[in-house]
Amino acid sequence: xxxxxxxxxxxxxxxxxxxxxxxxxxxxxxxxxxxxxxxxxxxxxxxxxxxxxxxxxxxxxxxxxxxxxxxxxxxxxxxxxxxxxxxxxxxxxxxxxxxxxxxxxxxxxxxxxxxxxxxxxxxxxxxxxxxxxxxxxxxxxxxxxxxxxxxxxxxxxxxxxxxxxxxxxxxxxxxxxxxxxxxxxxxxxxxxxxxxxxxxxxxxxxxxxx
Amino acid sequence: xxxxxxxxxxxxxxxxxxxxxxxxxxxxxxxxxxxxxxxxxxxxxxxxxxxxxxxxxxxxxxxxxxxxxxxxxxxxxxxxxxxxxxxxxxxxxxxxxxxxxxxxxxxxxxxxxxxxxxxxxxxxxxxxxxxxxxxxxxxxxxxxxxxxxxxxxxxxxxxxxxxxxxxxxxxxxxxxxxxxxxxxxxxxxxxxxxxxxxxxxxxxxxxxxxxxxxxxxxxxxxxxxxxxxxxxxxxxxxxxxxxxxxxxxxxxxxxxxxxxxxxxxxxxxxxxxxxxxxxxxxxxxxxxxxxxxxxxxxxxxxxxxxxxxxxxxxxxxxxxxxxxxxxxxxxxxxxxxxxxxxxxxxxxxxxxxxxxxxxxxxxxxxxxxxxxxxxxxxxxxxxxxxxxxxxxxxxxxxxxxxxxxxxxxxxxxxxxxxxxxxxxxxxx
Numbered sequence: 001x002x003x004x005x006x007x008x009x010x011x012x013x014x015x016x017x018x019x020x021x022x023x024x025x026x027x028x029x030x031x032x033x034x035x036x037x038x039x040x041x042x043x044x045x046x047x048x049x050x051x052x053x054x055x056x057x058x059x060x061x062x063x064x065x066x067x068x069x070x071x072x073x074x075x076x077x078x079x080x081x082x083x084x085x086x087x088x089x090x091x092x093x094x095x096x097x098x099x100x101x102x103x104x105x106x107x108x109x110x111x112x113x114x115x116x117x118x119x120x121x122x123x124x125x126x127x128x129x130x131x132x133x134x135x136x137x138x139x140x141x142x143x144x145x146x147x148x149x150x151x152x153x154x155x156x157x158x159x160x161x162x163x164x165x166x167x168x169x170x171x172x173x174x175x176x177x178x179x180x181x182x183x184x185x186x187x188x189x190x191x192x193x194x195x196x197x198x199x200x201x202x203x204x205x206x207x208x209x210x
Numbered sequence: 211x212x213x214x215x216x217x218x219x220x221x222x223x224x225x226x227x228x229x230x231x232x233x234x235x236x237x238x239x240x241x242x243x244x245x246x247x248x249x250x251x252x253x254x255x256x257x258x259x260x261x262x263x264x265x266x267x268x269x270x271x272x273x274x275x276x277x278x279x280x281x282x283x284x285x286x287x288x289x290x291x292x293x294x295x296x297x298x299x300x301x302x303x304x305x306x307x308x309x310x311x312x313x314x315x316x317x318x319x320x321x322x323x324x325x326x327x328x329x330x331x332x333x334x335x336x337x338x339x340x341x342x343x344x345x346x347x348x349x350x351x352x353x354x355x356x357x358x359x360x361x362x363x364x365x366x367x368x369x370x371x372x373x374x375x376x377x378x379x380x381x382x383x384x385x386x387x388x389x390x391x392x393x394x395x396x397x398x399x400x401x402x403x404x405x406x407x408x409x410x411x412x413x414x415x416x417x418x419x420x421x422x423x424x425x426x427x428x429x430x431x432x433x434x435x436x437x438x439x440x441x442x443x444x445x446x447x448x449x450x451x452x453x454x455x456x457x458x459x460x461x462x463x464x465x466x467x468x469x470x471x472x473x474x475x476x477x478x479x480x481x482x483x484x485x486x487x488x489x490x491x492x493x494x495x496x497x498x499x500x501x502x503x504x505x506x507x508x509x510x511x512x513x514x515x516x517x518x519x520x521x522x523x524x525x526x527x528x529x530x531x532x533x534x535x536x537x538x539x540x541x542x543x544x545x546x547x548x549x550x551x552x553x554x555x556x557x558x559x560x561x562x563x564x565x566x567x568x569x570x571x572x573x574x575x576x577x578x579x580x581x582x583x584x585x586x587x588x589x590x591x592x593x594x595x596x597x598x599x600x601x602x603x604x605x606x607x608x609x610x611x612x613x614x615x616x617x618x619x620x621x622x623x624x625x626x627x628x629x630x631x632x633x634x635x636x637x638x
Contacts, residue, residue, distance in 0.1 A: 010472045012472070012473075012476055013472055013475070013476060016476065016479065054464075054467060081467070081471040081472055081474075081475045081494075082467065082471070082498070084498075101475075102472070102475040102479070103475050103478045103479060103491075105479070106479070125531055125533050125568065125570070126531075126533055128533070129533035129534065129535050129570075132535040132572070133535050133536065136535065136536055159570075159572065162533045162535065162570050163533070163568055163570040163581045163583060164531060164566070164568030164570070164583060
C-alpha cells in the first residue's frame, strides 16, 4: 500500500482527505505547518506527500526545500485551492512532481497520487497551459537547447492535456502508448524544473516569482 | 538712520511689486507716443512711477523697483529718486493708461541697470549715505538674485521645472504667490544673516539683535522651502498610508484564501446539489479574481475567453475549464473566435449532459486556435437534429467569414470536440 503523508492547515479539508483516501492508501501522518511537516516527513518517510501550497511558516515550498536536502526519494504532489501561476510554477520549480487543485474529485486525486508514486508527473490542464505559455515565444537567449525548449511532440502532448484530455486519451489520439505520453510529460516537468530559459524567468518574474 | 528694522520693513513691502508685475506683463498694451514719463495706471504699486519708467524705457518695471528699493536701503536715496521721478512724470490720461507692452529685460539691459545701481550704491557709500556693509550688501545681493530668478524664468522654464517631481525649485514657484514668497524669503534670509553677522561680538543688547536675525533667517528659509517641505511630508504620509492599505489588503487576501476559498472548494467536492456546487465555483472564481488578478486589460483576447466560463456557468450550471496560451489584441478575427467558442461551449453545456466543458485557446504566430470539448453523449454528425445543425452552421459561418476552418468531431457516446482555426490578421 502506498504510504501518504498529508500536509494541510485546513482541518476540514484534512479530515475529508483522510476519509477519502484512507481505504486506498496508508495515511502515515499529517501536519498543519512547515516545521511539523518537515519533522513528520523525515520521521515517517512516506512515498507521497500531499502538500498544500499555502502553509503557515513559509508555505509548501519551504517543506519541499527542506526535505529535498535529506530525503530525495519522497515525492510531492502539490494541492491547492489556488491555481494562480505563481503558486503552480513555484512549487513545481521547487521539486513537486505534480499539481492539482483542491476541487479535484477523490477518484482523480487517487489516480494522481499513484501516478506520482510511480515516478510520473501530474499536469492539470491549467498547469499544461502555464508551461506552454512559459515556453512560448522565440528562442533568443536560450542557454541549453535541450533544456530550454520543448520538442514538437512534448508541445503536442501538453496541448492535449491543456484541452482536458487524460493521458490515456492523449495516447490514443496521438497514436502513442500511455507510457510514452508519461515520458513526455516527465521530460517537460524536468525542463520546467531545471531550465534557465530566459523566457521562463521573465514569465515567472512577471508573475512575481523567481 | 533707520537701522535694521527699516530694511526689514522695506523687504516686506516688496511683495505687491512682484505680483502686480506678473499680471501687468500679461495685459496687452499699446505703445505710448509722448516723450515724458507717463505714470502707469495698470502697472502700479505705489504711484505708478516705476511702471511708467519701465514702460518708457522698455525695461521690466520689476528691475526699476528693485533698483529703487536697493537705493532706498542704501542710505535712503531711492526714496528721494522715486519722489523726484514722480514729480517730473505725468499722470496718464485714460487712452494712454494701457500703455506700451512691457518687455522682459534683455540680459544686457539688466546688466547695465545692475551696473548703474551698483555704481550709485558705491557712490552713496563713499559719501556716507549708507546703512552699513553688513546690511546693504546682503540685501542688494538678495534683491539682485531674485531679479535674476524672475527675469530668467519664463513660462517655458517654469513648465520644465514643474515637471521635476520633488524639486524644491518647483515647489518654490508653485502657486501665484510663489515668487513673492521667494523674494520675501530671500530678503529675510539676507537681512537676518546681515543682522546676525553685524552684531557678533557686541554687547548684551546686540545678542537680542542676533536672535532676531536668526529668527528672521528662519522665517525666510521656511518661506522659501516651506512648500517643498510640506509637500515632501505629505507625499511620505501618503506613501505610508498606501503601504498600510496594501498590507491590510494582503492580510485580508490571505485570510479569505485560507478560509473562504477552502470552504468553497469543500462545497465543490461534497455531494451538494449541482446548483450549490456551481454557485460555489462561481463565487470562488469571482473571489479569486478580486484577490489575485490585476485589473483585466481591455481589448485583449485572454480575458474575453475567460469570460466565456462565467457566462456559460451562469446560464447552464455546468462548470467550464478555460485554458488560454498566449495573448493577442481582441481584433475582429479574435472576437469571432471568442464568439464561436462561446457558442460551442453553450451548446455543449445545453445538450451534451457532460459534467464539464473544456475550452482551450492558443495564440500562435500565424493563427488562433480554439478547442471546445465535452465528454457528453455526443452525436452522429450525419444525423444532427436541425436545431443543433443551426448552431453548428452559425459557428461555421462566423469562422469562415474570417478565413478560418471549423472541424466538429463527435460520435454517440464519445463526446464532442469543436476545433476552430483562424488565420491572424496581418495588422494585429
